[in-house]
Amino acid sequence: MSGHSKWATIKHKKAKEDAKRGQVFTKIIKEITVAAKQGGGDPNGNPRLRTLLEKAKEANMPADNVTRAIKKGTGELPGVAYESYTYEGYGPGKIALIVEVLTDNKNRAIADLRHFFSRHGGILAEGGAVNWMFERMGVIEANGNKQITEDKLLEKLLDYDVKDIYQDDDGIFTITCNPRALDEVKKAVEEAGLKVTSAETELVSSHQVKLTDGDEQKAYDFLSALQDLDDVQNVYTNLG
Numbered sequence: 093m094s095g096h097s098k099w100a101t102i103k104h105k106k107a108k109e110d111a112k113r114g115q116v117f118t119k120i121i122k123e124i125t126v127a128a129k130q131g132g133g134d135p136n137g138n139p140r141l142r143t144l145l146e147k148a149k150e151a152n153m154p155a156d157n158v159t160r161a162i163k164k165g166t167g168e169l170p171g172v173a174y175e176s177y178t179y180e181g182y183g184p185g186k187i188a189l190i191v192e193v194l195t196d197n198k199n200r201a202i203a204d205l206r207h208f209f210s211r212h213g214g215i216l217a218e219g220g221a222v223n224w225m226f227e228r229m230g231v232i233e234a235n236g237n238k239q240i241t242e243d244k245l246l247e248k249l250l251d252y253d254v255k256d257i258y259q260d261d262d263g264i265f266t267i268t269c270n271p272r273a274l275d276e277v278k279k280a281v282e283e284a285g286l287k288v289t290s291a292e293t294e295l296v297s298s299h300q301v302k303l304t305d306g307d308e309q310k311a312y313d314f315l316s317a318l319q320d321l322d323d324v325q326n327v328y329t330n331l332g
Contacts, residue, residue, distance in 0.1 A: 128165025
């Protein structure tokens with residue numbers, strides 16, 4: 093599962109570092125605007141917006157920024173019209189990639205992607221080249237404690253649509269579940285005594301690959317730089 097990968101851990105740490113510099117705000121604001129446009133401005137009736145509000149809170153985004161983003165999405169304030177696009181390709185070591193883009197200028201976004209992939213040794217592929225190996229799932233990360241093991245947590249989550257539970261060497265749990273069950277599984281994890289640090293829907297690959305240490309670092313550098321492109325919202329990979 094992608095939640096077990098080093099890249100997933102690196103990505104979350106990077107997001108926290110970017111948040112300290114305010115670099116993540118723009119991407120969250122764009123997502124909130126689109127979520128409010130598509131599902132309304134009430135988080136109680138818009139699960140995607142509710143998840144993003146929690147993400148904004150974790151990033152210490154000012155409440156005014158959040159409110160303006162929602163109002164731009166609902167049309168209460170003028171704003172930029174963002175459109176979402178998905179691209180597929182390969183990175184260093186032939187790792188499979190899915191790149192989700194949110195942009196107000198598709199031509200600029202695809203030009204930036206083509207330039208990036210060409211310059212950094214990647215390949216943009218035709219639609220359908222790699223998406224067959226990914227599935228949309230709910231992914232929850234939570235800080236564990238010595239009293240709760242994988243087996244004990246599994247017992248507490250038996251009644252929920254959980255696909256997998258994994259605990260890494262640092263004691264951090266990764267729980268993958270049916271995306272429609274994300275909210276209730278998150279609540280159950282918290283009731284089990286764990287602190288949830290991330291709860292989102294992600295594209296998870298069932299065909300993970302391993303690279304040599306040298307190629308692995310090249311892939312991490314590639315993925316990190318790709319994530320920094322202005323129009324790129326999410327990057328998913330089968331790098332294990």
